Amino acid sequence: MSAGGIKPKTTFQQAAKVTLANSQMRRNLRHATTTIRDKRLRTVAELPDWEALRDEGARIKDHVLANLGEYLLDLEASVKRRGGHVHWARDAEEAREIVAKIAASHGAREVIKVKSISTDEIELNAALERHGIRAIETDLAELIVQLADDRPSHILVPAIHKGRAEIRDLFRAKLGAELLTDDPKHLAEAARVYLREKFLTTKVAVSGANFAVAESGTVCVVESEGNGRMCVTLPDVLISVMGIEKVLPTWQDAAVFLRLLPRSSTAERMNPYTSFWSGVTEGDGPQEFHLVLLDNGRTDVLADDVGRQTLRCIRCSACLNVCPVYERTGGHAYGSVYPGPIGAILTPQLLHLEDKNANTLPWASSLCGACYDACPVKINIPEVLLYLRGKINEAKPLSAEAVAFKTVAWVMAEPHRFEGALKLARTGQGPLVKDGAIHALPGLLSGWTDARDLPAFPKQSFREWWRASRER
Amino acid sequence: MNVDLFITCLNDALFPRTGEATVRLLERLGCDVRFNAAQTCCGQMHFNSGYQEDALKLVRHFVETFRDAEVVVAPSGSCVGMVRDLYVKAAEWAGDETLLREVRLLAPRVFELSEFLVHHLGVEDVGAYYPHRVTYHQTCHAMRVLRVGDAPLKLLQNVRGLMLVALPNVEQCCGFGGTFSVKNADTSTAMLADKVQNVLSTDVEACTAGDNSCLMHIGGGLSRLRSGTRVVHLAEILASTEQEVFA
């Protein structure tokens, strides 16, 4: 099954060491992200009002976040009016129990699932397993990850790190498919045969939600394969799990995101399938509908003035696709179902900055800013990264690193101290310098010289030159 | 025009020639260059590493030092990015209203060298001569925070003798990221490897940029490979003339 959760097992540094060594994955990732990056730039450039649209997206989200309680109550009322049930889940545990109970009450042994990163967040599959219920992923990439007993590596293309040959072998072994080639057409066909049977026989489905419209109680899922459409229409019972930040006031707001999302995520003008459902309709579609509203740390993120913007995220994955760190390390290095730049800020916040592994994530960035430029709702990811670094450092006991930084700040606060330190460094560097450069540094700084030379301090600093040449 | 030079601590300590070149260049273009010796460091390293309280001391020091400057020019996109983009945050997060007011007054007068030349002085041809094959690395902060656009390219295109070769994948970060290069050394190295490969693919004599921190990173990789390709700060190319070669 596809493992999930948001608690990294190790630090980012440790996990990245492992993933960076996987050259096959590196090639797959580079190819995929480069292709989608270029395509995204082209499709975004087609819209003359793209920047205005981003502003509008950010504005709507900020408005929703400022009035979240009100819109959630509206949504609840609308869903109930349409014959649906609404459940409030404070944390992952509550959410898992709600879903498992509903599924069990229908005697389900299997449930089909689609587009549900929030259910990965709460590790729903494992919980269902404990209740004797098998969850079957129907999104093709999710299915691949699940069959491989792997974790998703991307929020939109969970199997982005896998090559075609790997997938063929997997389908042969796990689905008993007779596959001679790794032609994508044949791979898709093998999955289709397997899934078709599941769609037609499974009674309970679990979905995520891209957003929900408060005024009408309508939930929406956006996808590419049509499997989601099958999932939300064929079974008798549908359970949708949605983060509380996904509510939108009106259909007009939804229209903005339907324009922003596909171009940002798959670089398409429009995604192939957009499904909407409102409660239940007699004789058509699932006859029982449950909406689970998941908090799981979100209200605490909401309470933070700087961190709050994180909740604007529409999980488009544009930030992952442009991130140079993600491109090298892959999603697994982030140790959470939310990888990449958004994961680096979302995961530690959802865990209240208490998890020592998740707390290494805000440093998993060179602060190049590509994510901020790409984000359709203008989340200033670099800003949040810096802010979280500060908060995490503040809460830590004084480390050797902190002392070093304090010392440098003290030195830098006065030019004469700075100059004195330079002189000291110039004398001290003696044994380290070979041919005008430093090739090996001790301690904390050895990370630099493992792969890079460092120029030696020159005989004269700039200020010395200035004094000598200008102030005679 | 009176120009206050902010040399940045890195240039002061490790790359004085970049500072010298900046002074010569600005003077050649008729600026009256001053160097306020009270200056030290913009505080970026501290702020970016999550030591905001320590950074704040340096922010205050910078503001005090340059309060009366007409314009401040620095040969570093990332330090200017710190001042223009993050000083406001530093003051806001510290809840220091007085500092915030001062920062709002000062930050718009602080410029990166190439944007100052092209957008402020209106000069695209600085009369430089540098007869070499060169590629230009777009640094992240100049590109995404300061939006210097093609100002550096315009300047380079007008350098006599210089043959500008486009750098593949130019918009991608070199992997320096300050303490990122040490804290996440493995990832940083992987990013550097690709950047170095791209630089070498252009078969140039030198890779230039407007920031010695990125160049120190790229140059450190090139040097480790004994590649024979150098890095040289944009200011040094622009300061070079037929009479005097800086880089």
Ligand code: SF4
């Ligand atoms: S942070 Fe922005 S770019 Fe990244 S997934 Fe969320 S909405 Fe998309």
